[in-house]
Amino acid sequence: MTRKQPPLLSQFPYHFEAQTRWDDNDIYGHLNNTVHYRLFDTAVNSFLVQNNVLDFRNSEHVYLVIETGCTYFAELAYPDPLIVGVGIAHLGNSSVRYHTALFKKGGKSPDEVVAAAAGHFVHVNVNKENRQPVSIDTASRDIFSKIMINQSS
Amino acid sequence: MTRKQPPLLSQFPYHFEAQTRWDDNDIYGHLNNTVHYRLFDTAVNSFLVQNNVLDFRNSEHVYLVIETGCTYFAELAYPDPLIVGVGIAHLGNSSVRYHTALFKKGGKSPDEVVAAAAGHFVHVNVNKENRQPVSIDTASRDIFSKIMINQSS
Amino acid sequence: MTRKQPPLLSQFPYHFEAQTRWDDNDIYGHLNNTVHYRLFDTAVNSFLVQNNVLDFRNSEHVYLVIETGCTYFAELAYPDPLIVGVGIAHLGNSSVRYHTALFKKGGKSPDEVVAAAAGHFVHVNVNKENRQPVSIDTASRDIFSKIMINQSS
Amino acid sequence: MTRKQPPLLSQFPYHFEAQTRWDDNDIYGHLNNTVHYRLFDTAVNSFLVQNNVLDFRNSEHVYLVIETGCTYFAELAYPDPLIVGVGIAHLGNSSVRYHTALFKKGGKSPDEVVAAAAGHFVHVNVNKENRQPVSIDTASRDIFSKIMINQSS
Numbered sequence: 001m002t003r004k005q006p007p008l009l010s011q012f013p014y015h016f017e018a019q020t021r022w023d024d025n026d027i028y029g030h031l032n033n034t035v036h037y038r039l040f041d042t043a044v045n046s047f048l049v050q051n052n053v054l055d056f057r058n059s060e061h062v063y064l065v066i067e068t069g070c071t072y073f074a075e076l077a078y079p080d081p082l083i084v085g086v087g088i089a090h091l092g093n094s095s096v097r098y099h100t101a102l103f104k105k106g107g108k109s110p111d112e113v114v115a116a117a118a119g120h121f122v123h124v125n126v127n128k129e130n131r132q133p134v135s136i137d138t139a140s141r142d143i144f145s146k147i148m149i150n151q152s153s
Numbered sequence: 154m155t156r157k158q159p160p161l162l163s164q165f166p167y168h169f170e171a172q173t174r175w176d177d178n179d180i181y182g183h184l185n186n187t188v189h190y191r192l193f194d195t196a197v198n199s200f201l202v203q204n205n206v207l208d209f210r211n212s213e214h215v216y217l218v219i220e221t222g223c224t225y226f227a228e229l230a231y232p233d234p235l236i237v238g239v240g241i242a243h244l245g246n247s248s249v250r251y252h253t254a255l256f257k258k259g260g261k262s263p264d265e266v267v268a269a270a271a272g273h274f275v276h277v278n279v280n281k282e283n284r285q286p287v288s289i290d291t292a293s294r295d296i297f298s299k300i301m302i303n304q305s306s
Numbered sequence: 307m308t309r310k311q312p313p314l315l316s317q318f319p320y321h322f323e324a325q326t327r328w329d330d331n332d333i334y335g336h337l338n339n340t341v342h343y344r345l346f347d348t349a350v351n352s353f354l355v356q357n358n359v360l361d362f363r364n365s366e367h368v369y370l371v372i373e374t375g376c377t378y379f380a381e382l383a384y385p386d387p388l389i390v391g392v393g394i395a396h397l398g399n400s401s402v403r404y405h406t407a408l409f410k411k412g413g414k415s416p417d418e419v420v421a422a423a424a425g426h427f428v429h430v431n432v433n434k435e436n437r438q439p440v441s442i443d444t445a446s447r448d449i450f451s452k453i454m455i456n457q458s459s
Numbered sequence: 460m461t462r463k464q465p466p467l468l469s470q471f472p473y474h475f476e477a478q479t480r481w482d483d484n485d486i487y488g489h490l491n492n493t494v495h496y497r498l499f500d501t502a503v504n505s506f507l508v509q510n511n512v513l514d515f516r517n518s519e520h521v522y523l524v525i526e527t528g529c530t531y532f533a534e535l536a537y538p539d540p541l542i543v544g545v546g547i548a549h550l551g552n553s554s555v556r557y558h559t560a561l562f563k564k565g566g567k568s569p570d571e572v573v574a575a576a577a578g579h580f581v582h583v584n585v586n587k588e589n590r591q592p593v594s595i596d597t598a599s600r601d602i603f604s605k606i607m608i609n610q611s612s
Contacts, residue, residue, distance in 0.1 A: 375528035
């Protein structure tokens, strides 16, 4: 279910600083709606790579996207630096459901920073060759457990 | 609500032929999940432009995206030509909720072509300057009524 | 060397029809300068794929880009359909130098259609694993010879 | 003229740290050739915005791209952080010719960091409405003079 109220930065355990680019702004002068997904994709995969959960070149399994969604509350634009908030709402046998949000980077406390957009992002762990789902291993589950969030958030 | 079963091409009143590009394929050799949204955005706006519902350069109102979502059922890839299916599930005072889907273009009947991805896309009609919602006029409603679909689809 | 005068469509042996997308337009309301390269990349690779010169998933060699350039003569914009003109200016042992140009699609004769942008695009044929240059085979040379152009064009 | 030898980071007066994104990698597992231009565009415009030479929303003049080029010496890839080197090779009445290069960010001295790609980027200052060239004012020239480089570099 898409969340209809903008979450706060403090509700997300993983924060990824994201740079905006000149061509992220479309003809309406704001971040095109697809850029949000590019940043969610980058933030989630960066978390996986940094924690050795994913080696997208060499490992036998990779995480493919099976569902995404986003609600847009306020306009964002280049050249503003942004923060992507990421947390895991559900961890299944082979899938991971992330809650994601996009924030304008500022000097305020995470309790006061309100999301400009909030989404979800679902990965399934598959064999790289045959694309069949495979169970997420224990080492990865330990990593994922560190950024679990309350499902009601 | 995200639909979990892949719809058929015959369920969509508007069909938009979409070209794929070399850089649509990501490192996994398939259309990156964000490309689907770029094509939904293009198909919906092309419908609006072709039917004179939107003049994105000169009109006083524009349609901004406030919510999107997509479920991915099968992989797509450049250089395959695609079809974007578009229909309207709900027409509000100032907003339009589209159902969208992405199909690999082929020779089969629309009754047999199954979506590789299905999404939704919500536009709100706003004043270009102050970004406040404005009512959709009668001429536009007449156009929209031509591609209404049963909400249960 | 960058060509400073806009070429005509009739100067290019291979014509590739290219679709524009909503997010190709940047904040200045025209095709962002990087989109031209995305279309050149797509047109050249489509020529290779259609003629069985490149099987980018399975073959032992691939064509990597080592140099590109573009001069912009006139603005282009979504939703206009475009034509990419492609010809080969030089065929080396392992490299191919393409001349490319971008045209607004219209009803006029190719002798009268003037480029909005013109560029070059240099591919080198390499082994997919070690990225070392490999000679272009005879079958490929036969295909390339069909779209050779006078270097002065 | 395209430079054929990779320059050093120390040859560029302006350094812009650039983030890579998941979908910058194409099917060959490296930065697609068009991403380099997106980063050049972002680095140059960021220099202009930070120094108040460009207010792309409100000013009466904007800088449009009329020529670009890039030579690729080595592959780059997400998730590596990069540095864009920028310097001005020629300052005309209404145009600015930048030399640009892309470097993998590392701990070495700028004298030892060799470019993975080097390009040029030419802006012309135009009236936003009629797109006619306008002279670059003195205040802007003062800013530009700070990042002039020897044309032979």
